[in-house]
Amino acid sequence: MKFNQTKLAVKKIKENKRKLLGAYVIGVILFCFSCKELKANNEIGLASAKELDTFNLESLIADCETQLEISVPKLTDLSKHPRLIETGKKEWKEVPNNRLVWTSGFYPGVLWYMYDISQNEKWKLEAIKRTEVFDSFKTITEHHDIGFMMFPAFGKGYELGGKKEYKDILLTSAGSLASRFNPQVGTIRSWSNKMHPRWKQHITIIDNMLNLELLFWAAKHGGDTKFYDIAVKHAETTMKNHFREDYTSWHVLEYDSITGAVLNRHTKQGYADNSRWSRGQAWGVYGYTMVYKETRDKKFLEFAQKITDKYLSLLPDDYVPCWDFDVANNPKEEKDASAAAVVASALLDLSEFVDNKKDQERYYDAALKMLESLGSDKYSGVGKTDSFLLHSTGAKSLGHEINVALIYADYYYIEALDRLKKIREKGKL
Template identity: 50%
Template sequence: MKKCILGSLLALFCSCSSHSNFDVASSLNYCEEQTLKSLAVLNDTTLMPRNILSGEEQKQWNCTSIYDWTSGFWPGILWYVYEYTRDDEIKKQAERYSSALFPVVDRKADNHDLGFMMFCSSGNAYRLTGEQKYKEILLRSADSLATLFDKRVGTIHSWPGMRKQKGWPHNTIIDNMLNLELLFWASKNGGGKDLYNIAYSHALVTSQNQFREDYSTCHVVVYDTIGGKRISQLTHQGYADKSMWARGQAWAIYGFTMCYRETGEPSFLEVAQKAADIYLKRLPEDYIPCWDFDVPNLLDAPRDASAAAVVASGLLELSSYVKDKAKVDTYFNSAVKMIEALSSPAYRSGQNNNAFLLHSTGHKPNGTEIDASIIYADYYYVEALIRLNRIYNNGKPNSDE
């Protein structure tokens, strides 16, 4: 297990060109190789790769159903690898696995993660192929997700089952920021203005309630459904209610950057920067965080490569929006440092298993997916590589999105 090595964050105010010698192609080729290994042993499209656990000498994926919140990441990985390689066989597999998720939208919405599930899969599919079937399923997915919006609060209801289990009238988790991209996309592609308004409202209310004074984020906010007021800030997957859960902070950085792209709202850009600044300030020397920044005995705490992958991808985009040159360099160079660390032998799965990355932490308080290879870490890692490759080829990180 990787251990946290405490230390001050290295100075990052060098020019963006200083890391231009990072071999993106080599890392993307590695992702292609690992993807082909997985495709050689995967066949059932009703089962989607989710994790490979440590300590079990396991090389192949544990799979989950198409209704799991992580189901869209494997098809999304296939589309990103196809985007890089233009390999028709990988495209065929991407189409198979993406289409396998279509039944998800035939059920009543009880999952706020339809964005993760459908936009990572069919969203990338439509972006790269323009095929109408993907557009139609995305619009249906957006309409389904929108049914979880509660106008009394102004956010999409996360985990509806928690109303009965925990007695929470309405809760919103920071993860839900990433599901908004589906709504923004749909609003521009035939879904209507209401979907934009829902996504904007969710982001605005979240920006006002999900953060502490230092712009660390809490995982869960509970609201009342009478006046829409915040009742409490809690954690579910973090160490404590007042701690900074690494992946939660990652969702915030990525999510508010995306929302600025889609809305041009200056306050969203400000939130993204403040969330990024505290994250960067508290990183260990190798740029890969422990699963929670406030856990005791950091030296013995498991890392979370998935958080690093999400932040790396988000920072590449964020660096293209800020005006201050020093901040541009800080965000860009930090992202490259994270990608370099993830691409090192310490974090690559290599011969260990068929995933891309080692050392992610899923749900530490629940004792699940600790120091594991997890599918969403691989998804955001290859996305970050694709974005960096675009930048090195004189394109913005979101130029094809």
């Protein structure tokens, strides 16, 4: 009897061992499956995080400061400003700060943004020095680019550098720009017919949208209220006439100066009159995002989203467009990093303006993808040239500034980094 009890006990122990072993095996399987699932979930999470923020913002900012440490000591002639770096060259080609050169404000603007980011006084001192050499440009009425020239320099000096004494210069500049407004047409006249004899009457280019920022600023800081009205009217007229049904932009419109009728839709810097010049679309994205920022009129936000979504739909995998979307299928055609920089900066603002969370994340994500590409070895000038960025195309159709570094590409790039830094500091997205 005792033997049988012992036998039963041994049998029970064996059964318990089998059960324990089975439970252990099942546990291991479940654990492995859970680990695999957790790993998969983590990979999804990491992919999302990587997709949203794969690069180190502080590193990109440090790269910009390193580039300025190299270039600024070389740029000592205050009568000139850096415009481009030719393919194969390392140092900036400087051009005179004269009344007809639209890019003179971007270099001081770069310095103002570096000061804002770093709070290093040496960049402020350098920015002041580079800004104040062309205060006489406030009376320019020969063309529309006074906004491009004065606001990145004096406007950012006022906003970022606390230079309140720049106010009168900016107000005078706004008056000069407003003098080119034609109420019969409803836009500010771009260029001059003497400079561009192809067109005989009132010319307006899509680029002109960015000059409106000067007018909005002036209206808010003691200037004539008509500045605001002119800027809004220009934006409305351009929205009506300058875009195709698919929300892509023409570059140049010629209006009848008396009736305001559209006479021609052409290009100056795009591939063809009917092609989709990528930086032209970029100016539109930035311009209408800025107009909404200043007016809070939903029609401008809705339009900004439509033209932005169209722009994004045309991009290649690296989010840096070809210089014209209609030649993008040819791998020999050059890129335009300046367009990517302009849109990246605009998208960071747009991501904060839209109400829909999905759109917020979509625009923010797209901006980061653009900045990731621009900061990568493919597009970065670090270790190669004195610029932040490479591979911009200013005017291939005119035969110049092809696959080069451009000062305005660097300006909008550092503006985007500054905007991203501030978004992070606010804890958004």
